Amino acid sequence: MRKETLESIASDLRTGRSVNLSVEDFPCFSEEAAIEDPRTSPEALARISAGLTAKDACVFERAARAVEEGDMAWVGFKVVDNASVAVSNVDNDVTKSYGTIGSADGYDLVFFCNDAKEVVAARDYSARDFFQMKDVTRGPSMHNDQFEGLTWASVPLFDSVKVWLLGASDVAVETAALARHVGFEVEVVDDDASFLSEERFPGCKRTLVSSFDDLGSMRANSSDCVCVLTRGHMHDPEGCVWAIAQGVRYVGMMGCKGKNGRVHDLCVDAGMTEEQWEAIKRPIGLKFGAKTPAELAISIVAELVDVRYRQRYSQEAREKHDASLW
Incomplete structure (x- = not known):
C-alpha cells in the first residue's frame, strides 16, 4: 500500500470529495475474494466507498503514518449484510463474553488497526467489534465469520516477505x-x-x-x-x-x-x-x-x-x- 494513495483518500474525504476505493489497493474485495465470500465483492467495496465521509479521513491518515513508520498495521473493514442480526448476536458458552450486544451498529465500517492493538475508527465500536478488529492483525481476520450478519476483511500496510x-x-x-x-x-x-x-x-x-x-x-x-x-x-x-x-x-x-x-x-x-x-x-x-x-x-x-x-x-x-x- 502506498502512503500517497492513503493520503489522497484522506484529503478527498476531508474536502468533501467522493472517493472510490479500488480493488487494486484493497484486494480483499476482489472477484477472487468474492468467490469465497460474496459479501467481499467489488460491489461491496463500492458501497463502502459511497458511505465514507469526512469523519473517516482519520483512518486513512493514521494508515498513511503507519506506512511511513514501517508499522505492522492494517486497514480493516466491517462488512454488514444483515444489520439486525449483526447487532443482536450474542456469545455462547464457549466464547468469552463481550456483553449483551453484538456489533455496535448495523453499518459498514472502515478502521485502522496495528499489531499493538491500536484501533482508529470514525464511529464507536462494541467490545465484540474490538475483539474482531484486533484479530485483523492475525490477517486476514482470524474470526471474520464467527458471528452472523457481518464479516471482516483487511489489507496489510506492510510489504510481504x-x-x-x-x-x-x-x-x-x-x-x-x-x-x-x-x-x-x-x-x-x-x-x-x-x-x-x-x-x-x-x-x-x-x-x-x-x-x-x-x-x-x-x-x-x-x-x-x-x-x-x-x-x-x-x-x-x-x-x-x-x-x-x-x-x-x-x-x-x-x-x-x-x-x-x-x-x-x-x-x-x-x-x-x-x-x-x-x-x-x-x-x-x-x-x-x-x-x-x-x-x-x-x-x-x-x-x-x-x-x-x-x-x-x-x-x-x-x-x-x-x-x-x-
Whole structure:
C-alpha cells in the first residue's frame, strides 16, 4: 500500500470529495475474494466507498503514518449484510463474553488497526467489534465469520516477505502454491521455459535465465528468503553461492547428506567460506518425515512461516504470544 494513495483518500474525504476505493489497493474485495465470500465483492467495496465521509479521513491518515513508520498495521473493514442480526448476536458458552450486544451498529465500517492493538475508527465500536478488529492483525481476520450478519476483511500496510524458489521442480510447484496461500511473495527462477509456466506457477513472478551461472545479474533484499530447489539438484551449488552472496535472511537447500557433501565442495571451490556454508539450512524445512513434493512443501513453508515470525516479532513479543497459548 502506498502512503500517497492513503493520503489522497484522506484529503478527498476531508474536502468533501467522493472517493472510490479500488480493488487494486484493497484486494480483499476482489472477484477472487468474492468467490469465497460474496459479501467481499467489488460491489461491496463500492458501497463502502459511497458511505465514507469526512469523519473517516482519520483512518486513512493514521494508515498513511503507519506506512511511513514501517508499522505492522492494517486497514480493516466491517462488512454488514444483515444489520439486525449483526447487532443482536450474542456469545455462547464457549466464547468469552463481550456483553449483551453484538456489533455496535448495523453499518459498514472502515478502521485502522496495528499489531499493538491500536484501533482508529470514525464511529464507536462494541467490545465484540474490538475483539474482531484486533484479530485483523492475525490477517486476514482470524474470526471474520464467527458471528452472523457481518464479516471482516483487511489489507496489510506492510510489504510481504519475498521467497525466491531457485528451480522449477515439482517441490517448487507445491511450495509456491502454499507459500502464496500464507501470504508470501514468490519468484521462481529456472533455465527451462517449459517448466516455468503460468500453469505450474500461477500468480508467481517467473524469471527465465539462460543459465544458472547468470544468477549474479539478479538482486535480492536482506529480508528475502531463498529456497534452493533446482530440478534434480543439478544447479544447487550456483543457487547456494548466489543466495549467500545476496545476504538474505534465510537460505535452505534440499538434499541428503551425501549430495550435500558434493555441493559443499563445489560451493567452497566457488569461494564460499565454511561459516557461510553452515548458514545454509540443510536439509530445508521442518523435520517430520515429509517425503512427497506436497509433504516437503508443507515442511518448507512451515519453516518459512517461523522465519517470518521471528523476523517480524521481538523475542519478548514471541514469548508473550507463546505464553498466551497455554
